[in-house]
Amino acid sequence: MNWSATTGINWPDGNGGEVRVEAGGEVPDVIVSANSWLVQDGHVVPRNWTASAIPVVEFVPDLAIAPPEKDHDDG
Amino acid sequence: MARFHGDDCRVYLGVRDASADLVSIDLTASAETHDATTFGSSNFREVDAGLFSWEGALAGFWQTNSGAGITSIERQLENILGSDTSGKSPVSVYVGDADAIGDTGYLTSDAVVTKMSTPIAIGDLIKVSATMKGNGRLGFNAILLHVLAADSTSTNSASVDNAASSASGGRGNLHVTAATGSGGTIKIQHSSDNSVWVDLVTYTASTAASCQTSTVTGTVNRYLRAISTISAASSVTFVAGFARF
Numbered sequence: 559m560n561w562s563a564t565t566g567i568n569w570p571d572g573n574g575g576e577v578r579v580e581a582g583g584e585v586p587d588v589i590v591s592a593n594s595w596l597v598q599d600g601h602v603v604p605r606n607w608t609a610s611a612i613p614v615v616e617f618v619p620d621l622a623i624a625p626p627e628k629d630h631d632d633g
Numbered sequence: 634m635a636r637f638h639g640d641d642c643r644v645y646l647g648v649r650d651a652s653a654d655l656v657s658i659d660l661t662a663s664a665e666t667h668d669a670t671t672f673g674s675s676n677f678r679e680v681d682a683g684l685f686s687w688e689g690a691l692a693g694f695w696q697t698n699s700g701a702g703i704t705s706i707e708r709q710l711e712n713i714l715g716s717d718t719s720g721k722s723p724v725s726v727y728v729g730d731a732d733a734i735g736d737t738g739y740l741t742s743d744a745v746v747t748k749m750s751t752p753i754a755i756g757d758l759i760k761v762s763a764t765m766k767g768n769g770r771l772g773f774n775a776i777l778l779h780v781l782a783a784d785s786t787s788t789n790s791a792s793v794d795n796a797a798s799s800a801s802g803g804r805g806n807l808h809v810t811a812a813t814g815s816g817g818t819i820k821i822q823h824s825s826d827n828s829v830w831v832d833l834v835t836y837t838a839s840t841a842a843s844c845q846t847s848t849v850t851g852t853v854n855r856y857l858r859a860i861s862t863i864s865a866a867s868s869v870t871f872v873a874g875f876a877r878f
Contacts, residue, residue, distance in 0.1 A: 566831070
């Protein structure tokens, strides 16, 4: 899963330095997995997975379409 | 627990290191109370808590102002007398000479200088004194995160371990006494593990002497540090600290 920073975040680059992303930048899953507090405190959110991006599909019966008439069996 | 002598204090007022100007400072926090005594109070007064506030009183040596700018403490106090302009009046006081990250102290909000006086006595140096009233919460639990010094390259300062996170936010004060070139941006970051860091306070870019105080709410993680992002061929001389509420 990819993660998006909600604020500036720094993490070690493994070479004695640091990597920094600003708000909106991508945070690797390996960093988030090892630091669950980033999710718990809202410092990262799933990338491209926000509530407003979830398509809403409503299923409403189309009343303009008349149901097929039943065949009357008059016997 | 350590005791400290007044001689070990350093005071920063607005854009000024006022340590060489002041001889005393007294910041007082108050809480109002309202009488809530009833017939059922069993002969004892009862009170409900009211509004909080803080006031400060400071005194220093009066000096002549040299040049066109504000170079003396007297002129600086006069400049903020009756003014509530943000960034002119925050005070940061640190003990332990304020020469090491982790030194403790307290931080004020913006304030209005309400009174100035210049007592003159035949047997003493001329002094200037002032009183001020605060426009926000006083931070008594301050930690120095950057000693007054110039950063000429982007720097991540050493961290301070609070042993645990806190839940009630806090106040961060930044005093920039000088900036050259295009200056830079100062931030305060917090961390749960002293490894991955998240911005807690981002100050407006400092391109000249300036002062900013800022409050945050909610969780402040266990570790704190200051970081600077300095523009090419520039420098920012600053002192920064944070007080947990």
